[in-house]
Amino acid sequence: MADQASTQTLPPSDAGASDPGKSAEEWNKIVAEIGERSQRILGEFLSKAAQDPSKAINASMSDPASIGGAFLELTAKMWANPQKLMESQLSLWNDYMELWRATALRLAGTEASPVIEPEASDKRFKDDAWRQNEIFDYIKQSYLLASRWLQSTVNGVDGLDPHTQRKVDFYTRQFVDAMAPTNFALTNPEVLRTTVATKGENLVKGLEHLLEDMEKGGGRLRISMTDEKAFKVGVNVATTPGKVVAQNRMMQLIQYEATTPEVKETPILILPPWINKYYILDLRPKNSLVKWLTDQGYTTFVVSWINPDESMADITFDDYMLEGAIAAKNFVMTATAAKKVHMVGYCIGGTLLAATLAYLKAKGDNSVATATYFVTMTDFKEAGDLAVFVDEAQIVSIEKKMAEKGYLDAAEMATTFNLLRANDLIWSFVVNNYLLGKEPFPFDLLYWNADSTRMPRVMHSFYLRNMYLDNKLMKPGGITLGGVPIDLGTIKCPTYMVSCKEDHIAPWVSTFAATRLFGGPVRFVLSGSGHIAGVVNPPSANKYGYWTNDAQGLSADTWISGAAAHPGSWWTDWDAWLAPQSGKTVPARVPGDSKLKVLGDAPGSYVMVRAT
Numbered sequence: 001m002a003d004q005a006s007t008q009t010l011p012p013s014d015a016g017a018s019d020p021g022k023s024a025e026e027w028n029k030i031v032a033e034i035g036e037r038s039q040r041i042l043g044e045f046l047s048k049a050a051q052d053p054s055k056a057i058n059a060s061m062s063d064p065a066s067i068g069g070a071f072l073e074l075t076a077k078m079w080a081n082p083q084k085l086m087e088s089q090l091s092l093w094n095d096y097m098e099l100w101r102a103t104a105l106r107l108a109g110t111e112a113s114p115v116i117e118p119e120a121s122d123k124r125f126k127d128d129a130w131r132q133n134e135i136f137d138y139i140k141q142s143y144l145l146a147s148r149w150l151q152s153t154v155n156g157v158d159g160l161d162p163h164t165q166r167k168v169d170f171y172t173r174q175f176v177d178a179m180a181p182t183n184f185a186l187t188n189p190e191v192l193r194t195t196v197a198t199k200g201e202n203l204v205k206g207l208e209h210l211l212e213d214m215e216k217g218g219g220r221l222r223i224s225m226t227d228e229k230a231f232k233v234g235v236n237v238a239t240t241p242g243k244v245v246a247q248n249r250m251m252q253l254i255q256y257e258a259t260t261p262e263v264k265e266t267p268i269l270i271l272p273p274w275i276n277k278y279y280i281l282d283l284r285p286k287n288s289l290v291k292w293l294t295d296q297g298y299t300t301f302v303v304s305w306i307n308p309d310e311s312m313a314d315i316t317f318d319d320y321m322l323e324g325a326i327a328a329k330n331f332v333m334t335a336t337a338a339k340k341v342h343m344v345g346y347c348i349g350g351t352l353l354a355a356t357l358a359y360l361k362a363k364g365d366n367s368v369a370t371a372t373y374f375v376t377m378t379d380f381k382e383a384g385d386l387a388v389f390v391d392e393a394q395i396v397s398i399e400k401k402m403a404e405k406g407y408l409d410a411a412e413m414a415t416t417f418n419l420l421r422a423n424d425l426i427w428s429f430v431v432n433n434y435l436l437g438k439e440p441f442p443f444d445l446l447y448w449n450a451d452s453t454r455m456p457r458v459m460h461s462f463y464l465r466n467m468y469l470d471n472k473l474m475k476p477g478g479i480t481l482g483g484v485p486i487d488l489g490t491i492k493c494p495t496y497m498v499s500c501k502e503d504h505i506a507p508w509v510s511t512f513a514a515t516r517l518f519g520g521p522v523r524f525v526l527s528g529s530g531h532i533a534g535v536v537n538p539p540s541a542n543k544y545g546y547w548t549n550d551a552q553g554l555s556a557d558t559w560i561s562g563a564a565a566h567p568g569s570w571w572t573d574w575d576a577w578l579a580p581q582s583g584k585t586v587p588a589r590v591p592g593d594s595k596l597k598v599l600g601d602a603p604g605s606y607v608m609v610r611a612t
Helices: 024-051 053-057 064-079 082-107 134-155 162-178 189-197 201-216 289-295 317-336 348-362 384-389 392-405 410-419 422-435 444-450 457-469 508-516 556-561 570-581
Strands: 242-247 251-256 262-264 268-271 300-305 341-346 368-374 495-500 522-527 546-548 564-566 585-587
Touching: 064 082, 064 162, 082 134, 134 162, 162 384, 162 422, 189 201, 201 422, 242 317, 251 289, 251 317, 268 317, 268 348, 289 300, 300 317, 317 341, 317 348, 317 457, 341 348, 348 368, 368 570, 392 457, 410 422, 495 508, 495 570, 508 522, 508 556, 522 570, 546 570
Parallel strands: 268 300, 268 341, 341 368, 368 495, 495 522
Antiparallel strands: 242 251, 251 300, 262 585, 522 546, 546 564
């Protein structure tokens, strides 16, 4: 899930605002053009708002009414205990008194220790002025004190049910992040310096960027995270040589060209998430898992899912299994004449893989040699921050939206995932693009992140209700696919699971629960970093590291306390586990040199369909 979002922080751009030396006539022309565009975009926005206010204002999966209800309940609980509220306010007052004292000492030329400091990972206050200038230091600490007080106050209210508490905590954090002084021109020292240096052209340029993003979103803000013109699928991303060797209405199957004269007998089939596009695993040669696998001598296949439109509204989870996972597996066996296949699932692709293996077991099909899961949830009891968006009222709201078009709009999915890391994936770009007037930095991962996909109505409703809301997949017979009750305990093939320590989409403690669900041997590995960077972590980068623990049947806390840390990438550990289970070596396979003929070059046509 995308899978989107989660990603890495935008590298700072070296490109400053453009030359401020314009004539009055040029400035007047720029201002007139901006005014004209602003009027047109505002008209489009108001038109959308008149037709449906929720479409113009709410661009995520969240339901404003549900959020409002949660905070009304919070307010009632807070006023039920006025003494606790007064104590909290007194504590904030004492903190401010100490801050005023420390600031007065600094203004008088005396050293004073800070009352509060940002977390080491908080990059918003990295500019030296936030420490060296007494006024900006006061603004920074004042904000940090207020945000700490607000979040601790709402978190300490008694009587809220856990889901409402999580929702209140999440949206309070969104408010706190939005109100940071770094997000406003007059309280951001870097923006002020740039404004003086460019005579305000950074703000003019920033307004142009804002209007461009409003136009791109059809009157709704769609923040540019990267220079999208710098990349093209099949040209400088998704470039590993291969061929499309099969397709149906659900997917295209890509077989990659071998890079070794001999290959392992058992091929690999990867099921990426359909919430994003597959080429996260094939961004550039230096960080492509697909290329790395071919270099290790694996015949590698990847599913490229269709980007659904309104004609696919009735596509089901069953269809993804039967016409996606199982059809692809059968195609791979036809292409290679192999009797067994290694199958890999990433995120929701892994959830599909687990269900598929239980289905195949019930059908007496034992053609899957091993199963590998990348950051995959099968037990959704503790679903992390995404659970904020899932309750009966919000699912009903999402279903109403999907009923209109036949799918969940890609922009709503993207915004939802971005909210999970708002400082990195929203506000850093507001500052860079709109306040500093800089061009978005070209970054392949963020280009992929912006290449969103839609979710078919029936499938997505099934997924939200049966997985996130009711957590039925982990219950034997809890769901039925293709007429077969699904029982994950029947899965006996060897399993490799990799999760990520800082994953905010599939928390590793939640994914770890699957080690007790599957019936066969399980190797669990914990990578550093998050949902994307922890997976797309080539050995050559020598980043993040990973943890292993061969003991079985442990709780997550016990597992991590006894885990051994390793430098580098889990990719090498996976290869060491997978290779001995891959049979003998055979001559390298050539795409199309089998019963499956070449239909076109990789990356295929399905991946080229962009959601608008």
